[in-house]
Amino acid sequence: MNAIIKFMKRHYKILLTIVVLSITLFAFNIKSNNESDPDKDKLLLELLTFVIEKGHYSPAAIDDTFSKGVYKDYIQALDPSKRFFLQSDIDEFSKYENELDDQILNKDLTFFNVTYDRLIQRMEESKKIYESILKTPFDFTTDESFNTDYEKAPYAKNSAELNEKWRKQIKLSALSSLTDRLKLQENKAKGIVEEVKSAEESGDAEEEVVATVQKKDVKDNEAPKSFVELEKETRETAKKSLDDYFGFMEDLNKNDWFSVFINSITARFDPHTNYFAPEEKERFDVSMSGKLEGIGARLQKKNDFTEISELISGGPAWRGKKLEAGDVVMKVAQGSDVPVDVVGMRLDDVVKKIKGPKGTEVRLTVKKVDGTIAVISIIRDIVEIEETYVKSSIVNKNGLNYGVIYLPKFYIDFEDKNGRDAGKDIALEVERLKKENVDGIVLDVRDDGGGSLSTVVDIAGLFISEGPIVQIKSAGRKKEVLFDKDKKIEWDGPLVIMVNSFSASASEILAAAIQDYKRGVIIGSKQTYGKGTVQNVIDLNQFVRNNAVGDLGALKTTTQKFYRINGGSTQLEGVSSDVVMPDRYAYLKMGERDVENAMPWDKIDAATYTVWDKNANFSKAIANSKSRIASSENFKLIEENAKWIDSRSADYNYSLNLDKFRLAQKDIEEKAKKYKPISKYKNNLSFKSLPYEVEQTTKDADLKEKRTRWHEALSKDIYVEEALNVLDDLQTKSMSKQAITAKKEKLAKS
Template identity: 70%
Template sequence: MNIIVQFMKRNYKILLVVLTLSVALLGFSLFPTKKASDPEKDKMLIELLTFVIEKGHYNPAKIDDTFSKGVYKDYLNALDPSKRFFLQSDIDEFSKYEMQIDDQILNKELTFFDLTYARLMKRMDESKDYYKIALEKPFDYKKNETINTEYEKLPYAKNVQELKERWRLQVKLSALSSLVEKQKLEEDLLKDKNKTLEERLQDYRTSMGDKITPELEKKFIADVEKKKNQAPKTYEQLEKETRESTLNSLNDNFNFIKDLDREDWFSVYVNAISSRFDPHTSYFGPSEKEKFDVSMSGKLEGIGARLQKKNDFTEITELISGGPAWRGKQLESGDVVLKVAQGDAEPVDVVGMRLDDVVKKIKGPKGTEVRLTVKKTDGTIKVITIIRDEVEIEETYVKSSVVEKDGFKYGIIYLPKFYIDFEDQNSRDAGKDVALEVERLKAAGVQGIVMDVRDNGGGSLKTVVDIAGLFISQGPIVQIKSAAGKKEVLYDRDAKVQWDGPLVVMINEFSASASEILAAAIQDYKRGVVIGSKQSYGKGTVQNVIDLNQFVRGSTYGDLGALKTTTQKFYRINGGSTQLEGVKSDIAIPDRYAYLKMGERDIENAMPWDKIDAAEYKIWDKQNNFDLTIEKSRQRMSNNSQLNLIDDNAKWLDERNKENIYSLNIDKFKAEQKALDEKNKKYKPISDYKNAFDFKSLPYEVEQINNDPILKEKRERWHESLSKDIYIEEAIHILNDLQSENGKGLTTKVKKDKLVKS
């Protein structure tokens, strides 16, 4: 969980300051629970939202015709992202309101919403017949036809016949992908027919490599036993099965939709309004606010993955360290979930399903099995089996490891988030925990430290200041500007420097908010070398979560929910904002997602970058070989074939991401999948890579590991991932350059070792 809250007194009693990515990244939907609709409550809600946003937002957009056009576009896209419900005639009718929504908001009118809601219900009801008719008879997979899945650029259907054809192509694609998958399984069954169980298991282990787990082996053996005497299925049987499973999936999807009421869809409209102020301003219905509060505990269940909605698709945005998906090593950030199956049951198509319902299907009791059909970033389709488990909060805490190179010892500190609990003074605090790890690493005799905040989406501002303060004498860490224009500078006022040796900070494109503040401060002081992706995420804003119920005394409307709105902006101590631009690495290292649009800068109505006056600060002057170290790293990387391969893979993924035309001819479809598989072989060395380092736990943790097999497995897996991490490898090389080129050499090493031993 990336959200940490801090209580601050402002005009609205108590506000929750959230320093993180948007809630969408955590996999929350914005639908409240099913309740009776009340138009008067809806009007009250719109009035409250506009009042609170206009009074509290950092830079509220003017509610005018331009605003109206933005709401119109976002709202219709939210209702029908794949353009499979509305006709062009509907859009023509809706379009007269495109420039009137601003007036309706200010006058608390619901005409546009009522019209679109009623029409959507009608079109959805009609569309059930379209897919049912399409799935009644076998598809002709020899016919040469294609489907374009770039829905955003597709026009709306001109008539019902064209809409039916759009549905036919969509369900045919779903059935075809299932058919090819089933045929491959049947082919594998025939190939393995004469092999012993041990031979099959060995083949499976070889194909899976380091991704194998005891759970997957157990599942594989059970599948082999189940299919031992099973006769191969014919093409006709498989084709019929795929149509039946596709029909069942769509029926399930529409059953979920049927459970939604007017209030559910009104939340979509409200969020289309809220998000036009900026991407991180959004409305929480009563049940979503409850989920938000529960999420603060950090206890996650299920497979340990965070999801977000992208048009009609559900995408994996993050794997929780220590969770079952993370342990399985098959699911990755960027994977798109197409289908979900419970154990041996038929998979359910989740394309077009609302995020909350996809999450419900993936979640489940500990020990149960879920199978995800996912589209990888390279375009291949994979079925991934995961045994659900509880994702322990311990893995959200800081941890460290030690490694040696050329006789020197270095420490790696991994911080997944900037956590703190302001209500519980006895709870863990990232600032204190990092300080403790630094002391432990010093006691172990390290000569350099890597601070790893990759994939860290943010957290408490207080802990950022505390952690940055461990590495400087004293001075400003971050500047904050409020909606009223007031500037505040947050300082580290402790003159003590807990670590004054070589320092590297690692970031990637998912390092956001508080992580960017830390990296920016270290970079501005020239205290350490920032390495990683070309730039970090670029979220330089602060959100407050405001309980809307406090504004209505004696309300008879029930719970009105809450609003998350942007109230402040971060600025580096050099005056530049981290908004949009993020933090640019001193040493940019190629990564697989370098060319994909995944940052704040890629969001249409993100707040702009700007700058204010710099704070007064003194550059760190104890690292006299900073520029030389950066140059040596760049030279080293330019000759690194593995990094060149990663960059080539990133460019290919970007090209694949732009390809949205799929053949519905089975031979061509198979050929496309085979070509993707062949292309993937070129990039297999990326996942097979292993550096030359041996990572170990600190002495105190070794004692804990001896008594805790689960912790032992977690640390072994972390150390294994570090040993395959080319970015950590380069960070260690940089520390070595900072150490050896700084005039310290072996003398310093021996001297420090003696100090430790004494």
């Protein structure tokens, strides 16, 4: 979940106080730059606790209760499925349960070192366990079961119990894979190929896997395989997955695990206070700005090799047309320097060598997908990650044109005032839609986890004349009200804001402001995520003089809470939709209210604001929408599906007997068939790009494909369809006349 980040000059006094107070504490040199330097770890521990205590909105007391929370979170983070540690390990660790507060304050790393050393030992032992288990075929005729509720499961008492736990976990994974393979062969034998292919198009994840393998079998024209062969394949697949997992784990160094420990500490203050190691801080900055300096390629680790997984459209690697997805990077050279072998190197380290300042050269020695070796020279440049940015589409419905704007994140580039930000981009899209004579706008912030606070004010200001947008309160200080001071209204027509339970933080501020002004209709899940806190990102390097230890990273800490202009907080409660639409995950616990240690809800005085008075059909549009949803068979089915998914989420026990497992899976599949119409739904609306983007797609095949996929998704989206229905209902009589005229013109042309 992305936090709301707010860098405003008026709050520098808080940080300045921290800096002044910390000079005597941290003004010393560190000699070594070793990745496991204990002096660096102690310094980091001291810095973090000090900065949090001085800067956090409501710092927790570092006492025995705090200690127990850190202990629980950290042990769970190290071994979430309880397949590494033995009960004897936990018994040994438990003596530190009430001592961590003292160790933290005294910069004592004993607990961390003990747990880290034991984890590495147990992981090495576990690798031998799974390798041994997978050498022997599984007996799927035995009547045994496995419970996947790891939270309630006990730790293994000894090595024999741990081995048995691993055996059952792996057997369950293999059984699931074997069941799919058997189903494929049975379908193939029955000649059911087209039916399975259509399942791929339906969006059903499980059947998509089936369809993918089915197509490969058909293509290769393979003969049916024996049970023994299929069972062996499942073990080989299981081993590859575990090898990949352990390969990733082995890539983590002690610093990485110390970051896990540090974040177990920061999480006790609140869920959104956390530490960014240098690489994580860089990734966070990229996610906020939507751009980076490099070659524009996504990398992934494949065993000891680094593979190009995707080229970012418009980036230098994409423009060069020599590097391809699937190429394996063998060596990296900075310009004409000697190439460095990167086989076996950590992914983060390979990324560091490939990235670099705009205008510099990097030379990659790659093994192409056809097996040939090539040296590819690329000049680094600014790469914009298009998926981060706002996009819009236009659709004609009942003779009226409507615009749909999707905002994935409230992005901003803090380093470049002239860089892209969500406020500017939304304003531009609104202007473009106005040129297309749209009669209403849907602003979609579903799954938008937040971002920059300043952009929220800018975006909300596009739809009102002027007034307060959000209220902010710092600990011990008077509230502050952020205003839209620009009287200009970019869009004064019908407006719908789409939200869901994953719309968080900045998304909630926007939805709340629009709702309080009654400027537009909020439509979506029962309530949004419920994150009503503001975070600042603090560079920890500023606190150390003559720093010889290297980059210390940054701390994201909660410094403020924000409130609606009506005075209520969005914390925990989120924003309740004006029109609630059933969704498949409505009953699952995934909001801020379900997160341990979340800050409480409260209320302050309301700001002074004037409700929008140009929505004559506001109440009627809401009532009409509720009526349509209540009578919709599709929405009824979605609601029923949500309850079924909720009931399934509590089912942790699985039979490891093939016949019983297949019978249970068949029963689930039969029940799931009832809900297939949900994924096959089509709203029969045709979405298209705006003229400027149509021109871009003629030169950019990747962009064209992405937009085609998005438009297809919109044409299958029942929620977007209802949002457009609401826009219909918000039309005034004069607008209706326009619709009639448009229809007549359309008929005349045809």
